Amino acid sequence: MQMLLIALISATVATQAAAAGICVQNASETDYVFVAHADDGTREVADLASGEILCSAGDAKGTVAVFASRDDLEGCSRRIPANTTERLILFPHVDLCTWERMR
Template identity: 45%
Template sequence: MVFKTVTLGALTLAASNAAAEVGGTPADAVCVRNTSPEQHVFVAEAPGGERAVAHLAPGERLCAQGETTDRTGVVSVFENFESFEGCSRLVPVGRTEDMKEYVDFDRCFWSSNSP
């Protein structure tokens, strides 16, 4: 039940961050974009700030805003909301990490670890 509440809040957050996409990634945000051909569940966690969770279709982006004092946040992807295993990646604050291909058990292809 708590998970659903977080999810609904994240969906609201995703909509409120849509304007930020036009000008790029905010300096205090951690963002993740789904560049795979499939829809997945994504998480963006900003240091000292928000944790956003949402289903993202191909091409969609999710951001969470936090503090700029810690320069690293975390992005994650799961096959669906019921999944226990997924992929996570430490990312610099102020940039968008692209998830290129989902592979079970933390073997996903990200823009920062693949050509």
């Protein structure tokens, strides 16, 4: 029952976040630096712990990215449609990320 409740809360949060524009969620177990950038809106950067979400306002497609630290020049990025939350599942190495799309 508790796992079902957690899944429902996660889906609700992702749906609400997606309505905000371009969003990225850290679904991994490690803290990373994330970027959410809507092509017609803002660019947001934040350190996200597991489960946290970062959104950038805008109505156009955009880019989300993840970096191991703020000093890193390379990470993983992904183009996504507007009003979407992209979840990082795994970041083992630069350009080898596993993502999941939430709408």
